[in-house]
């Protein structure tokens with residue numbers, strides 16, 4: 001470990017194994033069966049997600065990167081000088097590089113992610129490439145309240161939230177409103193927030209993005225079962241489930257499911273979770289928002305939608321929100 005990485009103090013609020021266990025018991029005990037998508041991400045889940053980002057079918061990452069590549073100077077001007085940046089679900093920390101490079105003297109960067117290994121690796125890589133930037137990684141579940149770490153040195157002039165990747169779409173709309181309202185309180189008066197949100201499009205394009213030919217998204221989805229076995233000692237047949245991605249027009253979302261291939265059960269300690277053939281575990285939703293729809297949703301959370309940037313093909317949008 002180099003001196004510089006020693007200086008990166010991790011604020012560790014990682015969910016415990018007990019929380020994962022509780023979520024599995026509650027989710028598999030419910031009808032229909034479901035599991036929170038945040039548990040898709042451990043070290044392996046984050047590696048698989050990065051592989052998904054490079055797939056030909058997965059247009060969101062390269063489209064959002066292109067928007068940021070073209071528009072980061074405009075976004076940086078909206079944010080202003082000496083900003084403290086809080087990134088929610090920072091992952092490999094690729095997109096933030098475009099913003100950091102365009103910002104005038106950013107005061108601090110606080111990446112927040114549930115996936116500790118990926119968070120630490122990304123923070124170290126950023127520290128190497130942005131020497132002098134104060135980086136304070138926080139391993140936390142951002143669906144729960146948490147405090148920002150104290151930023152040493154000069155206080156930021158503005159706080160800016162950054163939530164790329166259309167991760168906002170993983171929430172149900174009411175949860176997205178609650179999340180944005182919490183982020184607004186966390187960032188404080190005068191803050192701004194940039195949110196990447198995928199736009200509605202053809203069903204075939206959407207379903208392929210979440211069910212690629214190489215089977216990487218299938219492995220990502222099944223990683224939940226792998227984690228349940230390894231971390232919780234669950235007894236289950238890994239090959240007894242297949243991945244499925246389906247567009248749900250009613251909710252305007254792509255749903256990921258694990259479909260049981262036979263009548264079977266998952267056992268977790270004294271708990272038994274029976275499955276019919278074809279019964280599914282709903283593991284992730286990705287809601288798609290047209291620009292006015294997203295702006296209305298952000299408005300319901302107390303933010304004022306200020307600007308929106310989209311790509312030439314109208315595939316993806318990046319929204320700038322202000323507190324007032």
Ligand SMILES: C[S@@+](CC[C@H](N)C(=O)[O-])C[C@H]1O[C@@H](n2cnc3c(N)ncnc32)[C@H](O)[C@@H]1O
Pocket residue numbers: 037038041046049053061088089090091092093095112113114115140141142143164165166167
């Ligand atoms: C769809 S990926 C996006 C990654 C990256 N921001 C991008 O745009 O490519 C979602 C990221 O959010 C993190 N994440 C998901 N749920 C979370 C939660 N409840 N709390 C904190 N981080 C979460 C995951 O670990 C992952 O890094």
